[in-house]
Amino acid sequence: MDLFLTLVSGVAWTVVYVEAIRVGLRDRTYAMPVAALALNFAWEATYAVGEFRSGVSAQGVVNVVWALADVAIIWTYLRFGRAELPGFVTRPLFAAWSALVFGSGFAVQWLFLAHFGTHDATRYAAFLQNLLMSGLFIALYADRRGPRGQSLVIAVAKWLGTLAPTLLFGVIEDSPFILGLGVLCSVFDLTYIGLLLRERRVAAAPVLGPAAERAL
Template sequence: MELALTGLSGIAWTVVYIAAIWIGFTQKTYAIPIAALGLNVAWEWIYAIYGLSTTPSLQAYINLAWGLADTVIVYTFFRFGRRELPAFISRPMFIGWGVAVFATSFAVQLLFIGEFGLVDMQAAKYSAFLQNLLMSGLFIALFVARRGMRGQSLTIAIAKWIGTLAPTILFGAIGGSAFILGIGLLCTVFDLAYVGLLVWARTKPPQLLSAAAADVSARARPD
């Protein structure tokens, strides 16, 4: 059961990242909210390096694959993300802000390790579920900020939900962690709400169409 749920989570999140990379380059944007992306990149590289340098496991190799994929998504953020911001934000300001977000993300992950240690991977589990809940909320905020589905997809939404639900069952329900089970269930609530929003948006209500047109016009300005 553990191997099956770990594999399911690995496959689902890999689908998320592949879809995010595809959308990033085809729609010239970034498909994962920056704060969640920063925490994910930091988590994946820290625990990939730690896992592969100690006792390599399936999860360690999955973390490495995720880290490599997320690095490409980071590129899409720095390449296209400036277009999402107001005109007064210069490119140097944008790059400085992005670097600060990623540096802070690594610091947060290291603080988790300093607080909980690496025994039984408690730091990895707690930080992973908390940043997962953050991502669930930020995807909804991204939908609102972009006034529709630009840079988003049902594939990402559904795969993100499944990729979180699998470890929730493994560590929360089977593993007996009330904290992980509770945070995982909250992720499910937000993830399904996000799925519902994307399904609703496919009906293309007039207010979304007009807002999307305004966004396209705004993005036409040079970087």
């Protein structure tokens, strides 16, 4: 069961990254909230290095693959992200802001590592930033007033990719803290999925002409 849940999480999150790259390029925007992207990239880079210090491991390889995928998503943010901001945000200001956000992502990961140690820091940081990401996806939908730069595939894969380790660490390994965070993630993720499904139904609904409306 442990291996199955780990594989589900790994595959689901890989789908999230690949789809985020595809959607970002398609819509000429970035498909992951930037604060969550910064924390994700810092987490993967930090713990990939940690894994390889003791030799090559499956998790280390996965972390490297995810970090490289994040680099592609970061490129979409750097390429298209300034257009999402007010006009007074100049290129230098955008560059400074981006450096602050991504630098802060690494600082947060290293603070978790220093305070909790590797075993707990990897899990606590992952679930807390996951909860942040869940909320920020909804905020992204609201800010863009629709699903531009978003995808139901990302939403569902993100939910499953978080649900699997919630069951593994929260239920099987009996961690109430992680279980609680995982449940909150699911609440936000399912809300986001509901918003995207509603948007899809609205887009698919037939547009009635004036005559049909009068007939109703």
